[in-house]
Amino acid sequence: MMGYILPYWELKAIMALIVVTTVLSVLTPAIVGDIVDMVESIASGGEVGVGGGVEDLAYIVLLPVSRWLAGAAAMGLDYGMLLVFSFSLIVIAALDGVLTYAERYISTVVSQKASFDMRNAMYNSLLDQSFSFYDQQRTGQLMARATGDVNMLERFFDMGFRQAVNTVLLLAMVFYSMVILNWELTLVSMIVVPFLFAATLAYSRMVSPMWREVREQFGVITSVLQENLTGVRVVRGFSREDYEEHKFSVECLKYFDINIVMVKIRSFFMPLATLISSVGLVAVLWYGGNQVISGAMSIGSVVAFYLYLTRLMGPVRMLGFITSMFVRSNAAAERVFEIVDAEVDVHDKEGASELKAVEGRVTFEDAWFSYDGKNMVLKDINLDVQPGQTVAILGATGSGKSSIINLIPRFYDVTRGSIKVDGVDIRDVTIKSLRKHIGIVRQDPFIFSTTLRENISYGVEDAALDKIKEAAAQAKIDEFIEGLPDGYNTKVGERGVTLSGGQKQRVAIARALLKNPRILILDDSTSSVDTQTEYEIQQALDELLENRTTFIITQRLSSIKKADYIIVLEDGAIAEKGTHDELMGRGGIYHKLYQTQVEAVTGGDL
Amino acid sequence: MEHWAGDDDYDRETPDVLLMRRMLGYVTRHRRKSLTLFAVLLVSTVVSLLPPYMISLAIDEYITKLDTEGLLLIGGAFVVVYILIFVTQYANRYLIEWLGSRLEYDLRMDMFRHLQQLGLGFYAKQEVGNVVSRATNDVEKITELVSTGIASVIADLFTLLGIILIMLYMNWWLSLITFSIIPVMFLFLFLWGKRVRKVYRETRKTIASVSAKMEESVSGMKEIQSFSRESQTREEFQQVNRNNMDANVQAGQVMSAFWPAVNVFTAVGNFLVLWFGGAAVMRGELSVGILFGFMNYVNRFFTPVQDLSMFWNQVQSALAAA
Numbered sequence: 001m002m003g004y005i006l007p008y009w010e011l012k013a014i015m016a017l018i019v020v021t022t023v024l025s026v027l028t029p030a031i032v033g034d035i036v037d038m039v040e041s042i043a044s045g046g047e048v049g050v051g052g053g054v055e056d057l058a059y060i061v062l063l064p065v066s067r068w069l070a071g072a073a074a075m076g077l078d079y080g081m082l083l084v085f086s087f088s089l090i091v092i093a094a095l096d097g098v099l100t101y102a103e104r105y106i107s108t109v110v111s112q113k114a115s116f117d118m119r120n121a122m123y124n125s126l127l128d129q130s131f132s133f134y135d136q137q138r139t140g141q142l143m144a145r146a147t148g149d150v151n152m153l154e155r156f157f158d159m160g161f162r163q164a165v166n167t168v169l170l171l172a173m174v175f176y177s178m179v180i181l182n183w184e185l186t187l188v189s190m191i192v193v194p195f196l197f198a199a200t201l202a203y204s205r206m207v208s209p210m211w212r213e214v215r216e217q218f219g220v221i222t223s224v225l226q227e228n229l230t231g232v233r234v235v236r237g238f239s240r241e242d243y244e245e246h247k248f249s250v251e252c253l254k255y256f257d258i259n260i261v262m263v264k265i266r267s268f269f270m271p272l273a274t275l276i277s278s279v280g281l282v283a284v285l286w287y288g289g290n291q292v293i294s295g296a297m298s299i300g301s302v303v304a305f306y307l308y309l310t311r312l313m314g315p316v317r318m319l320g321f322i323t324s325m326f327v328r329s330n331a332a333a334e335r336v337f338e339i340v341d342a343e344v345d346v347h348d349k350e351g352a353s354e355l356k357a358v359e360g361r362v363t364f365e366d367a368w369f370s371y372d373g374k375n376m377v378l379k380d381i382n383l384d385v386q387p388g389q390t391v392a393i394l395g396a397t398g399s400g401k402s403s404i405i406n407l408i409p410r411f412y413d414v415t416r417g418s419i420k421v422d423g424v425d426i427r428d429v430t431i432k433s434l435r436k437h438i439g440i441v442r443q444d445p446f447i448f449s450t451t452l453r454e455n456i457s458y459g460v461e462d463a464a465l466d467k468i469k470e471a472a473a474q475a476k477i478d479e480f481i482e483g484l485p486d487g488y489n490t491k492v493g494e495r496g497v498t499l500s501g502g503q504k505q506r507v508a509i510a511r512a513l514l515k516n517p518r519i520l521i522l523d524d525s526t527s528s529v530d531t532q533t534e535y536e537i538q539q540a541l542d543e544l545l546e547n548r549t550t551f552i553i554t555q556r557l558s559s560i561k562k563a564d565y566i567i568v569l570e571d572g573a574i575a576e577k578g579t580h581d582e583l584m585g586r587g588g589i590y591h592k593l594y595q596t597q598v599e600a601v602t603g604g605d606l
Numbered sequence: 607m608e609h610w611a612g613d614d615d616y617d618r619e620t621p622d623v624l625l626m627r628r629m630l631g632y633v634t635r636h637r638r639k640s641l642t643l644f645a646v647l648l649v650s651t652v653v654s655l656l657p658p659y660m661i662s663l664a665i666d667e668y669i670t671k672l673d674t675e676g677l678l679l680i681g682g683a684f685v686v687v688y689i690l691i692f693v694t695q696y697a698n699r700y701l702i703e704w705l706g707s708r709l710e711y712d713l714r715m716d717m718f719r720h721l722q723q724l725g726l727g728f729y730a731k732q733e734v735g736n737v738v739s740r741a742t743n744d745v746e747k748i749t750e751l752v753s754t755g756i757a758s759v760i761a762d763l764f765t766l767l768g769i770i771l772i773m774l775y776m777n778w779w780l781s782l783i784t785f786s787i788i789p790v791m792f793l794f795l796f797l798w799g800k801r802v803r804k805v806y807r808e809t810r811k812t813i814a815s816v817s818a819k820m821e822e823s824v825s826g827m828k829e830i831q832s833f834s835r836e837s838q839t840r841e842e843f844q845q846v847n848r849n850n851m852d853a854n855v856q857a858g859q860v861m862s863a864f865w866p867a868v869n870v871f872t873a874v875g876n877f878l879v880l881w882f883g884g885a886a887v888m889r890g891e892l893s894v895g896i897l898f899g900f901m902n903y904v905n906r907f908f909t910p911v912q913d914l915s916m917f918w919n920q921v922q923s924a925l926a927a928a
Binding site for chain 1: 664672685691703715721722738742743825827829830831833834835844847859861863865866867873877901
């Protein structure tokens with residue numbers, strides 16, 4: 001985690017500034033103590049005396065200035081000293097202020113740079129992950145990590161780290177200053193320190209396991225909400241609002257309960273820390289008071305002691321805060337780096353070559369596939385698809401249709417066997433060059449919240465507008481787009497809500513047409529569109545399929561009949577393979593499927 | 607909440623009073639706990655104001671008069687007061703945090719219910735990431751405002767009033783001299799707060815864009831990878847991410863000025879006490895105990911003012927969230 005901030009040179013600057021500001025802040029109590037001693041001794045008829053403190057250095061400056069001022073303003077040395085000593089508090093605060101400002105500002109820059117780097121690293125990792133990663137992750141959880149957890153780390157880098165250094169340094173400086181004033185009183189006031197440490201430690205031990213739980217539950221809430229919003233149309237469509245509300249409220253209540261347990265601990269320990277430090281103050285007052293009475297110490301020294309201790313109280317209480325912050329940051333860091341360091345299971349082999357121009361022959365050789373390494377989803381698939389051929393893939397839900405098409409662009413890698421394009425194992429070429437030759441149209445394509453023009457030219461950089469229009473025309477979406485007020489520059493609402501399913505699909509077809517790939521994958525398994533749209537999509541598809549090696553998952557009879565051959569999957573294995581006529585003649589699964597399809601479309605009267 | 611549309615709406619100005627009243631409405635849902643909290647706050651404020659005055663007493667009445675027995679006695683009194691402070695602070699914190707967590711729950715559920723009733727047109731215009739960011743991160747922020755905010759504002763106002771009364775009682779003319787710094791402080795806080803509000807809004811806007819961009823990428827990852835758009839998307843994300851960093855650095859610039867400035871103000875306050883009060887001690891018109899007690903109260907006096915302005919700043923950030 002620290003690896004993210006250590007490289008910055010600013011870190012050294014912050015350290016240097018902390019040292020200087022800490023030294024400055026230890027000066028003040030001694031000066032106040034001396035002022036008290038001075039006015040006290042004059043009030044009781046004594047002389048102007050200066051106690052020999054640690055801050056000799058300050059006195060070398062302050063005394064001559066006082067003498068000069070007393071002479072110049074024609075006032076007594078006592079008043080001159082009082083004025084100069086008191087005023088020096090403002091000078092010190094101003095100096096300290098300028099340096100502290102620099103320290104804080106630099107610290108912000110460092111922590112912001114660190115979180116910038118972390119978010120980029122996280123995002124880069126997300127881009128590299130294969131589909132198996134996304135099968136396991138929920139978007140909401142990912143989002144919570146990218147925002148909440150990174151923010152947590154940012155705060156730690158900014159505040160926690162600076163405070164930790166500051167506190168340790170201040171403890172050392174104050175201890176030193178106190179010992180010089182009176183070592184016995186120092187020991188008395190330090191009695192409480194071990195107790196304070198013990199309490200802080202106990203606190204962080206109790207709280208640490210809970211923090212991860214809290215953040216995790218927060219992530220759950222986020223993802224429940226996310227899913228609800230993303231699927232808002234489904235929720236409304238099925239009138240599941242009450243169920244959704246109940247689900248959300250259960251998770252929110254759980255979050256509340258975890259928080260309350262933490263609250264109880266926190267509410268006890270924070271005041272406890274104050275109580276313990278207060279005991280130290282009382283000890284100073286009582287023991288120091290007795291010392292003054294017996295003449296062993298001046299009132300000013302006791303006052304200085306008191307101020308030193310109060311100065312420590314804030315940072316020491318901060319210590320507890322920092323410990324808990326450290327614990328929280330650790331949990332957050334774990335969650336962030338889980339993503340950043342997530343292993344990429346599909347990646348370029350070392351020395352992978354570029355896949356140059358291809359004919360489009362696709363071969364499956366004894367291909368087996370499993371998501372979890374145990375249950376085989378595809379079993380011993382053998383296929384040899386010639387350039388330009390169309391293969392229709394049929395089968396029940398879960399028979400492995402989607403798995404087959406996801407293997408070709410390497411969204412997953414085969415578990416056993418191999419897949420070849422033009423005789424080259426796809427694992428021997430770079431993923432990027434492989435995907436360049438493959439076009440994919442999904443049944444529910446993702447439409448980005450940008451202009452239609454950019455959505456269509458998504459796969460092609462700097463595509464000319466005529467090319468885009470041409471693709472749109474071929475996909476039969478041009479009339480719709482040109483009818484919009486901003487034409488091709490119309491922005492699409494998020495997740496394409498303003499486009500109908502058929503329109504989205506045609507935009508995706510235009511996208512694929514513009515890319516002009518040799519190999520085409522169509523996932524069209526459960527289209528539920530009206531006849532007119534069906535007709536239009538069909539026309540667009542015909543345009544798209546021409547001269548390309550095509551894998552198509554569909555229920556459209558017209559598409560199936562046109563296929564060069566059909567494979568029927570059952571439990572991950574190829575059950576039937578052949579042309580429409582061949583399979584109809586065999587009277588097997590395909591025959592049955594065809595009958596039900598036709599009946600569904602025509603109402604049984606064929 | 608009915609009106610929130612796009613990003614641009616972050617600049618919308620809703621009367622603060624209205625929003626405050628709305629959020630206070632949530633607190634009154636738990637009336638009994640709120641009232642108990644109020645009472646506990648009062649007691650805790652009063653007891654925590656005692657120690658400095660007791661120290662003045664210890665110095666003037668016992669230490670300078672060489673009374674060891676009296677010193678022991680007042681030492682015992684200190685212990686009793688500190689235990690009282692502990693107990694009231696415990697009750698105080700627990701109630702505050704309980705109410706805060708409860709409010710977070712209430713607010714989140716209300717928002718969710720409202721989202722369930724909004725027309726689909728709303729979802730056409732809103733980015734899911736943006737809405738989620740509001741319902742999660744922003745709700746947390748508002749809660750922070752109420753739990754650490756409203757309660758501590760009440761406590762701070764009591765403390766402030768208490769300190770002013772004690773100081774006036776101890777020495778009225780030295781009090782008036784010391785109070786002269788307050789208007790300057792409030793002027794600074796006012797001007798500073800205005801800047802803070804502006805930079806905060808900007809950071810909320812930019813982090814929402816980061817969320818939205820990431821959310822869109824994750825949802826559209828299949829398309830991104832199918833079309834090998836990784837490097838372009840990466841650049842786009844870095845740009846959004848960089849904007850967020852820049853906005854936060856700018857906010858840091860403004861925020862960093864706060865504590866140094868407050869420390870200088872405190873130092874000026876101490877200077878006034880020591881210079882005028884110290885001179886009075888030398889002339890025999892003031893006791894050392896009172897002088898020290900004054901310094902203690904002056905140092906405490908600025909803490910609630912700091913808190914109040916920190917709260918003001920939190921209000922700014924929360925109002926941007928409501």
